[in-house]
Amino acid sequence: MSELRDTRLEKAEQLRQAGHNPYAYSWKSTHSAAELQKKYADLENGTEVEVEVAIAGRIMNRRVFGKLAFFTIQDETGTIQLFLDRKKIKAAMGEENPEAFGQLKNLTDAGDFIGVRGSVRRTDKGELSVSADHYEILTKSLLPLPDKWHGLTDVEKRYRQRYVDLIVNPDVRETFRRRAKITAGIRQYLDAEGFIEIETPVLQTSAGGAAAKPFVTYHNATEMEMYLRIATELHLKRLIVGGFEKVFELGRIFRNEGVSTRHNPEFTSIEIYQAYADYDDMMALTETLVVDAAEKVIGTLEIDYQGEQINLQAPWKRITMHDAVKEATGVDFAALDDLDAAKAAAKEAGIHGCGDMASIGKILNEAFEQKVEETLMQPTFITDYPVEISPLAKPHRSKPGLVERFELFIVGRETANSFSELTDPVDQRQRLEAQAAAKAAGDEEANDVDEDFLTALEYGMPPTGGLGIGIDRLVMLLTNSPSIRDVIAFPLMRPEKAAEAEAE
RNA sequence: GGGUCGCUAGCUCAGUGGUAGAGCAUUCGGCUUUUAACCGACUGGUCCUGGGUUCGAAUCCCAGGCGACCCA
Numbered sequence: 001m002s003e004l005r006d007t008r009l010e011k012a013e014q015l016r017q018a019g020h021n022p023y024a025y026s027w028k029s030t031h032s033a034a035e036l037q038k039k040y041a042d043l044e045n046g047t048e049v050e051v052e053v054a055i056a057g058r059i060m061n062r063r064v065f066g067k068l069a070f071f072t073i074q075d076e077t078g079t080i081q082l083f084l085d086r087k088k089i090k091a092a093m094g095e096e097n098p099e100a101f102g103q104l105k106n107l108t109d110a111g112d113f114i115g116v117r118g119s120v121r122r123t124d125k126g127e128l129s130v131s132a133d134h135y136e137i138l139t140k141s142l143l144p145l146p147d148k149w150h151g152l153t154d155v156e157k158r159y160r161q162r163y164v165d166l167i168v169n170p171d172v173r174e175t176f177r178r179r180a181k182i183t184a185g186i187r188q189y190l191d192a193e194g195f196i197e198i199e200t201p202v203l204q205t206s207a208g209g210a211a212a213k214p215f216v217t218y219h220n221a222t223e224m225e226m227y228l229r230i231a232t233e234l235h236l237k238r239l240i241v242g243g244f245e246k247v248f249e250l251g252r253i254f255r256n257e258g259v260s261t262r263h264n265p266e267f268t269s270i271e272i273y274q275a276y277a278d279y280d281d282m283m284a285l286t287e288t289l290v291v292d293a294a295e296k297v298i299g300t301l302e303i304d305y306q307g308e309q310i311n312l313q314a315p316w317k318r319i320t321m322h323d324a325v326k327e328a329t330g331v332d333f334a335a336l337d338d339l340d341a342a343k344a345a346a347k348e349a350g351i352h353g354c355g356d357m358a359s360i361g362k363i364l365n366e367a368f369e370q371k372v373e374e375t376l377m378q379p380t381f382i383t384d385y386p387v388e389i390s391p392l393a394k395p396h397r398s399k400p401g402l403v404e405r406f407e408l409f410i411v412g413r414e415t416a417n418s419f420s421e422l423t424d425p426v427d428q429r430q431r432l433e434a435q436a437a438a439k440a441a442g443d444e445e446a447n448d449v450d451e452d453f454l455t456a457l458e459y460g461m462p463p464t465g466g467l468g469i470g471i472d473r474l475v476m477l478l479t480n481s482p483s484i485r486d487v488i489a490f491p492l493m494r495p496e497k498a499a500e501a502e503a504e
Numbered sequence: 505g506g507g508u509c510g511c512u513a514g515c516u517c518a519g520u521g522g523u524a525g526a527g528c529a530u531u532c533g534g535c536u537u538u539u540a541a542c543c544g545a546c547u548g549g550u551c552c553u554g555g556g557u558u559c560g561a562a563u564c565c566c567a568g569g570c571g572a573c574c575c576a
Contacts, residue, residue, distance in 0.1 A: 003530080003531090003547080003548070004514060004529085004530055004531095004548085005514095007530070007531075008530095046537095061539075061540085061541095063537095063538045063539060063541050063542095064535090064538095064541095065534095065535050065536055065537085065538075065541090065542095066534075066535045066536070067535085067536050068535090068536035068537070068538085069536090069538090070537080070538050070539065070541085072539070081538085081539075083537085083538095085536070086536080087536085109529095109530085110529080123537055123538080123539095124537055125537060125538070125539075127537090127538080127539065143514075144514045144515075144529060144530070145514085145515080145529080146514075146515040146516080146529090147514090147515035147516050147527085147528055147529070147540095148515090148528070148529075148540065149515095149516080149527090149528065149540045150515065150516040150517085150527095150528080150540095151515080151516085152515070152516090153515090153516075154511090154515085154516090154571090155571070155572060156510095156511085156570070156571045156572080157515095157571095159571090160571095168515095258505095261572095261573080353576090483572095493570085493571085494569085494570065494571090495570090496552095496569090496570065
């Protein structure tokens with residue numbers, strides 16, 4: 001290991017001795033690899049074009065003969081072969097550096113960055129190449145690349161050393177390129193619709209807006225405990241109170257929870273708030289945003305996700321939570337008004353863990369999570385949730401005990417969440433106080449009463465539709481990624497070596 | 505939190521109680537049409553860590569670490 005490194009350090013030193021800085025300052029390319037491949041796609045085998053092009057990239061593979069060498073280099077767009085002929089290089093560089101070809105042969109390795117200038121030719125064997133007359137080593141790499149054939153497959157190393165993963169796995173680069181396209185596309189669409197993005201605080205003295213356990217931190221100067229945000233909801237609503245009518249924020253959220261294929265403690269959400277809209281309007285917006293993203297990124301609405309064929313063509317199925325649970329279990333919780341009867345019916349239907357639940361709404365939700373959620377492969381809006389599990393949503397205009405809320409499920413996963421937002425400050429205070437009581441009773445996911453948010457509501461918030469979309473899960477869907485870690489560049493990992501036992 | 509599986513050379517992997525291996529990469533030699541180049545020679549090890557059993561442990565046992573998947 002260190003011998004490999006020492007050898008390369010020695011090569012870097014030899015380059016310095018020969019007057020070449022192995023860590024160059026800049027390079028001007030005329031084309032990318034993909035541009036050359038496209039421009040000369042029709043060039044015939046064994047022919048050369050007398051143009052002077054310049055290109056740079058990382059050496060991925062070297063095939064060296066006595067007086068001829070072929071390097072495959074990779075830039076962000078793809079790969080192209082370098083055709084390195086001793087005679088040609090000597091003719092062009094020999095006066096200044098008689099050792100130019102020898103240095104190329106002996107002092108470069110797979111992993112180095114190189115810049116070349118030369119003509120374009122397609123070899124007899126059909127490989128488009130830059131036939132170099134000049135080259136410059138731009139960066140000397142000290143560590144070996146993974147096996148050129150098997151690549152890097154160890155998932156732990158792929159996540160810990162994502163830079164190596166990105167070097168050798170082109171599909172990983174493609175995933176993050178798509179991720180960027182998705183977020184850019186969403187912003188583009190919302191901008192065109194007159195929404196503005198406003199950044200709200202990550203550090204908060206009261207973490208609200210979702211049922212989740214926050215990370216706790218401390219601000220020295222003000223000597224106060226602070227929380228990392230678990231949602232952007234309550235501040236974006238303050239902006240609606242302030243008079244903005246279409247706002248959103250796409251950003252990082254932190255929840256102090258476990259790690260799984262669907263969860264990372266920091267993840268990305270977009271929350272969108274639109275004055276004078278309700279949850280029906282937000283359903284339409286959800287469809288538009290997802291369809292638009294799919295069209296921009298994959299160009300089709302018929303997608304494959306881990307072998308499952310998903311059709312994103314709108315309109316999507318809409319079904320109430322009560323009806324969905326009834327379909328799956330045969331139990332109509334809407335017809336039950338006795339808690340014990342509901343528990344008995346749930347147990348009968350094979351739903352476990354409802355014994356100490358305090359309301360029929362929570363049992364309904366539990367039944368949904370256990371029996372329905374993972375069956376919802378095609379995009380489905382589940383609507384009209386129990387008020388007990390929706391402290392920020394407006395009561396349903398016609399169904400007592402329910403709120404105007406929907407969640408979007410695709411491939412069995414919650415992907416979006418939306419309400420007609422609760423605007424009645426008195427009702428909101430009661431619900432938040434119930435939350436605070438639950439927290440006091442030990443519910444770590446319940447929130448405190450955010451008095452300033454209530455004050456804002458008392459100034460008056462117009463009727464508002466709110467929508468949150470899990471960006472990571474959307475990206476998973478549109479990149480056919482089985483794990484959230486595949487769409488987060490640097491997912492959370494424990495340190496490789498456990499810290500020495502700290503003083504307790 | 506529970507269960508299952510994994511951790512051996514830079515990478516990908518063999519090796520189930522008896523001298524730690526292969527391919528690729530590296531190093532050296534040869535080679536002007538290769539593309540997993542080829543031919544020849546060589547080099548490279550905290551077998552995740554710590555204990556235990558044993559004449560002897562990569563291998564068996566215990567504890568721990570890190571990771572993957574599943575479950576809660």
